[in-house]
Amino acid sequence: MSELPYLIRLGNRLADGLLDLPDDRKQRHRKFFLSFQSKDGGFRGRDGDSDLYYTSFAVRGLMMLGGMDQELSKRIAEYLKSHDWKTLNVIDLMNWLATALALQVSAGIDLLQNVDDYFTSAITEKLESVRTKDGGYAKATEGASGSTYHSFLVLLTYQLVGLQQTRPNALTQFIYDRQRDDGGFVEIGPMRRSGTNPSAAACAILIELGAVDDEIRDDIRAFLKEVKSEEGGFQANSRVPFADSLSTFTGLLTSLDLSLGQVLKKEVVLHWLTTQLEFPTGGFRAATWDEAADVEYTFYGLALLSLLSEC
Numbered sequence: 001m002s003e004l005p006y007l008i009r010l011g012n013r014l015a016d017g018l019l020d021l022p023d024d025r026k027q028r029h030r031k032f033f034l035s036f037q038s039k040d041g042g043f044r045g046r047d048g049d050s051d052l053y054y055t056s057f058a059v060r061g062l063m064m065l066g067g068m069d070q071e072l073s074k075r076i077a078e079y080l081k082s083h084d085w086k087t088l089n090v091i092d093l094m095n096w097l098a099t100a101l102a103l104q105v106s107a108g109i110d111l112l113q114n115v116d117d118y119f120t121s122a123i124t125e126k127l128e129s130v131r132t133k134d135g136g137y138a139k140a141t142e143g144a145s146g147s148t149y150h151s152f153l154v155l156l157t158y159q160l161v162g163l164q165q166t167r168p169n170a171l172t173q174f175i176y177d178r179q180r181d182d183g184g185f186v187e188i189g190p191m192r193r194s195g196t197n198p199s200a201a202a203c204a205i206l207i208e209l210g211a212v213d214d215e216i217r218d219d220i221r222a223f224l225k226e227v228k229s230e231e232g233g234f235q236a237n238s239r240v241p242f243a244d245s246l247s248t249f250t251g252l253l254t255s256l257d258l259s260l261g262q263v264l265k266k267e268v269v270l271h272w273l274t275t276q277l278e279f280p281t282g283g284f285r286a287a288t289w290d291e292a293a294d295v296e297y298t299f300y301g302l303a304l305l306s307l308l309s310e311c
Contacts, residue, residue: 212258256311
């Protein structure tokens with residue numbers, strides 16, 4: 001397993017992929033991100049108040065564009081300070097830690113400089129409190145069975161604080177048990193039809209735990225062919241009649257990380273992304289059915305644009 005956390009490696013990779021993006025295009029998207037910043041320093045979704053989820057996407061998007069500065073970092077740091085990490089659920093904790101680490105990298109602001117030995121033990125206790133008997137992790141302590149997505153978030157959180165994944169073999173077996181006959185993976189046990197995003201999360205876990213073999217690669221290659229849309233991108237599953245930027249990003253990332261060869265036509269995806277999803281004034285929408293851009297899907301649009309530079 002790499003010494004750098006997955007999210008840091010991915011962030012560096014995505015930033016590298018946008019180095020040749022014209023400055024005026026970068027600035028349009030940077031201004032779009034900043035238009036969603038609230039007075040408290042955090043970022044919001046399409047409506048409502050700022051929260052850690054959208055703040056994390058905005059900060060990672062700004063980092064990708066090289067658009068963080070000291071003053072902006074200080075404002076975001078004040079927002080993070082308004083949250084007590086001890087009270088956060090797993091999703092919010094991961095987003096808090098990822099954003100805090102981004103601030104440390106971009107501006108030298110260390111929000112964890114005064115934590116003591118209790119910090120790591122408390123993080124472990126919080127994460128393991130949502131572990132389920134099947135070896136995975138649920139969204140909350142009341143969960144009876146594990147979630148592929150939340151298991152991925154837990155693994156990311158362990159990495160962000162420099163801790164080893166506990167009982168990795170049990171987590172590996174949990175992921176194997178989430179694979180279905182179509183070659184992909186499902187989010188929860190009762191599901192029978194695989195999804196692109198759960199499959200991407202499952203494969204990322206297996207890659208991080210060194211548990212990928214040629215059979216997995218062949219299965220995922222076959223599954224991705226089944227969720228490829230006429231628009232050129234990937235669908236969320238085989239029954240959804242359209243592609244979206246999130247599924248296309250996660251599917252393409254998985255295919256690149258598993259060295260599956262060409263699974264998408266770059267020119268077709270690039271045309272769909274830039275003519276159908278990207279707004280000339282900045283921002284990306286999720287799919288052709290979507291009416292507006294937001295912070296989350298602007299991150300995914302830029303991230304997909306970055307990955308296409310590798311194809």
